[in-house]
Amino acid sequence: MRAVTYQPQIPVGRVTPGLREAALIEFIGSDPAHGQAIVQAMLEAGFVIREVAQPSGQADALILAHGLTGTTLDAHCGALEAISAQAKRFEERGGTLILLQDTGGRFQPTDHRAWRGGLTGLARTAAREFPKATVRAIDMDIADLGLQGATDRLVEELLSGGTAPCVGLSAQGRLVPADGLAALPGNRPGLIGSQDVILVTGGARGVTADCIIELARRTQARFALLGRSAITPWPDDLAPVTDEKALRGALAARAKAKGEKVSPAALNKEARALLSGAEIRSTLGAIEQAGGKALYVPTDVADPAALVDALSRIEAGLGPVTGLVHGAGVLADKLIREKTRDQVEKVFAPKISGLEAILALINPNQLKTIAFFSSVAARYGNAGQADYAMANEILNRMAHWLKAANPDAAITSLGWGPWDGGMVDESLKAKFAEMGVSLIPRMAGANLFADAVLAGDACPVELVIGSEIAHG
Structure with a gap:
């Protein structure tokens, strides 16, 4: 680190x-x-x-x-x-x-x-x-x-x-x-506790969820998770499956048994919605099991009107927001010569437009902690990810502005390298292995995240984790 x-x-x-x-x-x-x-x-x-x-x-x-x-x-x-x-x-x-x-x-x-x-x-x-x-x-x-x-x-x-x-x-x-x-100082006792409400974007699935579960274990805080996916209920007549390919097969067999014709595209969409819903439910359960409280609100964080409604539900259900973890993000990889404005807007929407919408509704100076999920792509560049690098570099600069305005708060932008999970599928994992780039183990990354947040105002504003990607 x-x-x-x-x-x-x-x-x-x-x-x-x-x-x-x-x-x-x-x-x-x-x-x-x-x-x-x-x-x-x-x-x-x-x-x-x-x-x-x-x-x-x-x-x-x-x-x-x-x-x-x-x-x-x-x-x-x-x-x-x-x-x-x-x-x-x-x-x-x-x-x-x-x-x-x-x-x-x-x-x-x-x-x-x-x-x-x-x-x-x-x-x-x-x-x-x-x-x-x-x-x-x-x-x-x-x-x-x-x-x-x-x-x-x-x-x-x-x-x-x-x-x-x-x-x-x-x-x-x-x-x-x-x-x-960098070596993080020890966790500051009492910085975040059971009375705190942490707003988390993109935190109901993937590696961000791992981080939040670990933070819940250490703090027993309350977590309001925002994501674009609905919690699709699992069908009673379908056995639990975690592999997407196997689930598509099960859905196809079920449709055939019912005499229904379903297109491959529809099968893919249904399978992903079911797995997404199952993962969200799993995250909520894990937070509760760790000692925290959790509320999931399906919301497009870049939609100001939807965000107003979501924050109203959060305050009514959990209380006023006292911390922010901004982990939302999408990829649309293309080389610079192939990039379009629409692609840039797609990548900027959750990370940048979403952050703008949040800061328009929540006074950041009232937050105890702010943590951004940035990327080593911002610090070192990555072919095909110009828009992603720009969006994450804006988060890095925003962390400095917010820290200057609220020096006693725990404010950091974490420039993650590739995790062993999340957006890194098997093909990407093989590519990183060829490059000699080590992946961040999920538990190690989650522990490091919690260490950074709970270090309080002593945590560096910009951290780079897994920076070997820059020299692979």
Whole structure:
């Protein structure tokens, strides 16, 4: 396990590769003032650069400023779409890609700019998908340095920062992310107890459920679980089955015995709904057996109206929410050149839109603990997971904002590597084995989660678990 920190570093004194010799650099941004200032400063420094609305696909380098302004979705989709337009050039001939963002110049935002903080995850994924290219992400604090000051620091960094993949530029200096071995302190007695109500998204199934069951065992707290799946009742005339293939066979045999014709698609849907319902019931029972209390509310966490109703039910049934575990998430893996805005929105919906909806209804400063389920994809990139890396990197930045506002709370973002279970099916397990990547055992991961949450305010804000995936 490692903690992510941000360390001062002196520039190496070398220009970013590919920029000085570039026949053409294209700059794309959403704010005319930013574009004019940055392009002019780079022209004066001797770079050949022009501002464009879309990449031509022919430039030697791209500088993307989507992360300096704009909404969460527009900033991240705009940058991804621009890279996609240049993807063939990056794949075949390499080049240089610079992504700019303003999250305080230290990757530790203390305000709303945290919502724009996912572009470092995009940069790290682009570096994986375009190994011939030089890819850098630069966080510049325009609010503190001023536009001209930030622009001057940016040009200085491009002339002297070399290949550093992620750099923060603020009035406090130049910072780079670094990993260091972390040991969690002992559990803080009484931090969470039977009177507490922990809101859990995506926690009724999979590895998040394992974590919540262990936390229930240690605290006897009350848990309100939100998930999109309904609790489908198991048919009285069907023997209990846990294997999906076997269940499809049993359902097909039952339909045949009744003289019914059922399509394979319908069988798949019914089997998954039954197994999902059974797993949810199992989780609720395990929480109760561990000494906690559990309430499951079928809810799309990204739907604000549905969330209002869910929170009303939770408060009536369990009491006011005092903690949050945000574990919801989906995958839609595609390479950057194949990504669409719809796919990004699908991945952002549970993690980012869901978190926005929750924070609009619950004052985070009243919560004792907040734990995000992030991913090593955000910290190191992963080919095919640009949107997933961005969404999880936003969670990492949000953890810093929330911690700054509530320093006495236990707030952490856990960057999980692959678990032995959950989204990792047998084919993925075999792939990881070929790569030499160890999977996180389910009980070990659950214990580590509970250790992190119960360490209280001493827990690092960013943790990376299973970071060997970055070097596999």
